[in-house]
Amino acid sequence: MNEAWKIEQCTVADASALARNNISAFWEDPNWILSWSKDMPLEYLIEQSEKRQANNLLRSREDRRHIKAIDPATGKLVGYARWVLPSSHVTAPDGSPEWVQAQVPDVEEVEKKRLQELAASAWWEPRADVGEIDVPVTAIKNRHLASRPYICMILAFRPFSPSPDSNMDLFFYLLALDYLAVHPDNKGKGIATALVESGVKYAKSVGIPIFVLAFKAGVGVYSRLGFREVERLIQDDSKYGGPGEYGSYFMVYDVAPKV
Numbered sequence: 001m002n003e004a005w006k007i008e009q010c011t012v013a014d015a016s017a018l019a020r021n022n023i024s025a026f027w028e029d030p031n032w033i034l035s036w037s038k039d040m041p042l043e044y045l046i047e048q049s050e051k052r053q054a055n056n057l058l059r060s061r062e063d064r065r066h067i068k069a070i071d072p073a074t075g076k077l078v079g080y081a082r083w084v085l086p087s088s089h090v091t092a093p094d095g096s097p098e099w100v101q102a103q104v105p106d107v108e109e110v111e112k113k114r115l116q117e118l119a120a121s122a123w124w125e126p127r128a129d130v131g132e133i134d135v136p137v138t139a140i141k142n143r144h145l146a147s148r149p150y151i152c153m154i155l156a157f158r159p160f161s162p163s164p165d166s167n168m169d170l171f172f173y174l175l176a177l178d179y180l181a182v183h184p185d186n187k188g189k190g191i192a193t194a195l196v197e198s199g200v201k202y203a204k205s206v207g208i209p210i211f212v213l214a215f216k217a218g219v220g221v222y223s224r225l226g227f228r229e230v231e232r233l234i235q236d237d238s239k240y241g242g243p244g245e246y247g248s249y250f251m252v253y254d255v256a257p258k259v
Helices: 012-027 042-058 109-120 129-145 191-206 216-224
Strands: 006-009 064-070 077-084 151-154 179-182 210-215 228-235 246-253
Touching: 006 191, 012 042, 012 064, 012 077, 012 179, 042 109, 064 191, 077 191, 129 210, 129 228, 129 246, 151 191, 179 191, 191 210, 191 216, 210 216, 216 246
Parallel strands: 151 210
Antiparallel strands: 006 064, 064 077, 077 151, 077 179, 210 246, 228 246
16 A cells, blocks of 8 residues: 555545646646637636535445545645445445445535535536447446446546436546546655555555456556456547547456355
8 A cells, every 4th residue: 555645434524635636637638628628718717616526425325435635745736536346345344334434424405505505606518429439448447346346437538418316426427446637746656556556555455356447547547446447448539629539448447255
């Protein structure tokens, strides 16, 4: 385990720091930014994301786990990862939540309603047409997830605007290591590695393998930690204004099952 960074559970108080960290991280990806108009200001998206973050953290608390990396010297948030537990492993044998150390603490109903209203006030209207490129990606992902129980780490490079009755996350919808983001200023410092290692440690403790839908920038991190590629899909995103290559890498970390 990388000891340079403190790994802790997220709380709704992290909304502002998470918005800046996460949007800044994805802003570096040439495929993700296709979802927005070319004149979209980064700061505006960060502001809108901040309105949504706390509500997102409270969604699907049963199976989602959120961890952050903290710089012990400054106390600042420097990275974030979201994980999704398989439905068969959300509750421990004693009836308590699995991996409770990474579960976002709940809030009172009055506060929850306020955060929902704040999220609803945010502007979040990505280009609908770009999402078409993720249809075959989702099909492959679902096929792998249906094959066995996984702890999922899904990295979403495409923002979604769900329908009003949708149960999808309002921010990025990726199942699995569901989401991994490190601010550009903090890349190359072992933060992503520390966040993934935290999930690997938990997975080993319960005997559940990890599935991750990765993108090109993250493949090296996963490979170094022992993930193996089980499938990949390379698509041409030039018709959406992209660089021409949209790569999706499906990777697994094998864990010996608990007897």
